[in-house]
Amino acid sequence: MAPPPNEAPQEREKRLAAEAAAQKRSDAIDEELNKQRQLEKKAPCIRILLLGQSESGKSTALKNFQLMNSPKAFREERASWRAVVQLNVVRSMRMILGVISEMGGRSSLSDDASSPPQDRRNPSLTPELLKLRMRLAPLQQVEEALLRKLSPPGSMEYEATHLTPTNDSYAARSEKLKQELAVHSSSQWKGAFVKLMTTVRNSVESLEIDYTDDPADPGVILNACCEDMIKLWSDPTLQGILRAHNVRLEDKSGFFLDALERVTSLKYVPTDEDILRARLKTLGVSEHRFTFKNTGNMVSNDWRIYDVGGARSLRAAWAPYFDNMDAIIFLSPISAFDEVLAEDPSVNRLEDSVLLWKSMISNPLLKKAQTVLFLNKVDLLRAKLEAGVSFGHYVVSYATKPNDYGSVSTYLRKKFTHIHKQYSPQERNLYCHLTAMTDPRMAQDVLMNVKDMVLRQNLQDSKLM
Ligand SMILES: Nc1nc2c(ncn2[C@@H]2O[C@H](COP(=O)(O)OP(=O)(O)OP(=O)(O)O)[C@@H](O)[C@H]2O)c(=O)[nH]1
Ligand SMILES: [Mg+2]
Numbered sequence: 001m002a003p004p005p006n007e008a009p010q011e012r013e014k015r016l017a018a019e020a021a022a023q024k025r026s027d028a029i030d031e032e033l034n035k036q037r038q039l040e041k042k043a044p045c046i047r048i049l050l051l052g053q054s055e056s057g058k059s060t061a062l063k064n065f066q067l068m069n070s071p072k073a074f075r076e077e078r079a080s081w082r083a084v085v086q087l088n089v090v091r092s093m094r095m096i097l098g099v100i101s102e103m104g105g106r107s108s109l110s111d112d113a114s115s116p117p118q119d120r121r122n123p124s125l126t127p128e129l130l131k132l133r134m135r136l137a138p139l140q141q142v143e144e145a146l147l148r149k150l151s152p153p154g155s156m157e158y159e160a161t162h163l164t165p166t167n168d169s170y171a172a173r174s175e176k177l178k179q180e181l182a183v184h185s186s187s188q189w190k191g192a193f194v195k196l197m198t199t200v201r202n203s204v205e206s207l208e209i210d211y212t213d214d215p216a217d218p219g220v221i222l223n224a225c226c227e228d229m230i231k232l233w234s235d236p237t238l239q240g241i242l243r244a245h246n247v248r249l250e251d252k253s254g255f256f257l258d259a260l261e262r263v264t265s266l267k268y269v270p271t272d273e274d275i276l277r278a279r280l281k282t283l284g285v286s287e288h289r290f291t292f293k294n295t296g297n298m299v300s301n302d303w304r305i306y307d308v309g310g311a312r313s314l315r316a317a318w319a320p321y322f323d324n325m326d327a328i329i330f331l332s333p334i335s336a337f338d339e340v341l342a343e344d345p346s347v348n349r350l351e352d353s354v355l356l357w358k359s360m361i362s363n364p365l366l367k368k369a370q371t372v373l374f375l376n377k378v379d380l381l382r383a384k385l386e387a388g389v390s391f392g393h394y395v396v397s398y399a400t401k402p403n404d405y406g407s408v409s410t411y412l413r414k415k416f417t418h419i420h421k422q423y424s425p426q427e428r429n430l431y432c433h434l435t436a437m438t439d440p441r442m443a444q445d446v447l448m449n450v451k452d453m454v455l456r457q458n459l460q461d462s463k464l465m
Contacts, residue, residue, distance in 0.1 A: 045302035052331035088254030254279030322365035335380035
């Protein structure tokens with residue numbers, strides 16, 4: 001900056017001294033930044049990219065990494081996950097109420113059941129079910145309150161999920177409610193729960209939080225609906241209706257209806273397994289840093305794991321991360337052989353997953369990355385096959401081979417392995433595991449294995465260089 005006109009010698013001295021001090025501070029900052037850069041260069045980190053279609057289990061794998069590496073921090077976030085579990089419960093209930101409404105030719109879950117002419121004509125709906133539907137109308141309020149809590153105004157998800165409380169009809173709001181709550185990975189959705197987190201931190205031992213002193217807590221209404229929700233879910237007529245409509249809620253993400261009493265209790269705090277089962281869709285790409293212990297001095301202890309949103313419209317955002325990855329972990333939810341994509345109901349989910357695997361494997365930018373494949377959701381695959389859902393009916397090339405877990409999983413492993421061999425731009429190993437990411441013990445065993453393998457390979461590569 002030019003010196004002020006008519007500057008007195010004393011002022012000039014003062015100004016020069018201030019400028020020199022500022023320069024010194026700036027140099028010190030530059031030096032610090034350089035030091036950090038040098039350190040980062042000296043200790044390069046290991047980068048892992050989680051890939052796969054939506055609901056394949058990427059974020060669940062990430063949660064397992066967090067649980068493995070920093071269990072304390074993971075558990076301190078329990079209060080935030082409580083609201084997600086509650087939202088998952090309400091969503092499952094809404095699917096049930098939706099089926100009932102459809103049968104009655106109505107679309108609203110807050111309809112008055114006192115004069116339902118269509119319902120009376122439908123022999124499958126009992127007066128008890130209609131009564132429960134009416135009694136559970138307040139769940140709509142719970143859902144709206146939870147969404148407001150998880151996506152407050154001003155947050156990135158607000159636009160996508162916010163329900164205008166103003167003049168929208170319920171039908172219009174219901175349309176918006178159909179969208180799944182998604183959270184931008186870099187956003188601060190957990191911030192809304194900071195106050196509660198402190199409480200949880202103080203009560204980690206007893207695992208209890210008392211929310212009853214917060215009248216605005218949607219959990220209070222949810223708790224009041226608990227008995228009716230249990231009655232509805234255990235109603236044999238309803239179970240028959242769901243079967244007839246081919247709705248298997250127990251296979252869907254975020255299923256908690258088998259634990260309604262526990263998860264709707266006023267003092268409910270999610271367990272590790274609950275957090276792994278809770279469903280929250282990811283938007284965008286997020287980087288998570290881990291420092292693993294006992295990895296020796298030869299290679300870095302620093303790990304960066306990247307979680308991406310798997311829905312089709314979000315896949316374009318993956319490419320900038322392909323360069324420079326040490327490993328990719330691709331998750332394929334193999335239980336989804338009889339399901340379709342939420343974003344495009346004309347596409348079978350297993351078929352989409354196979355095509356995505358092919359395109360990732362053949363991508364030249366990823367040719368140096370080690371490839372890890374998780375054939376995930378084996379628990380659901382087993383349950384589905386045991387319930388008599390025919391794999392061969394959906395996968396024509398499987399034909400009439402036995403419809404049991406062993407045969408189906410072997411077939412899929414071979415199929416994915418074959419693609420890997422055929423489409424890799426250069427020869428490389430494949431580390432394939434059959435996994436259930438919601439089982440923390442199994443998941444952590446597998447992830448520990450993957451971690452060691454990536455590390456060994458990294459060490460080998462650095463020796464060769
Ligand atoms: N039963 C069962 N559920 C699983 C398994 N792995 C993940 N899930 C559940 O499946 C749902 C979806 O998992 P996410 O980890 O959110 O899926 P994602 O790949 O991150 O999905 P996007 O964020 O939409 O890309 C969650 O409710 C998980 O708890 C599994 O092995 N078995
Ligand atoms: Mg995710």
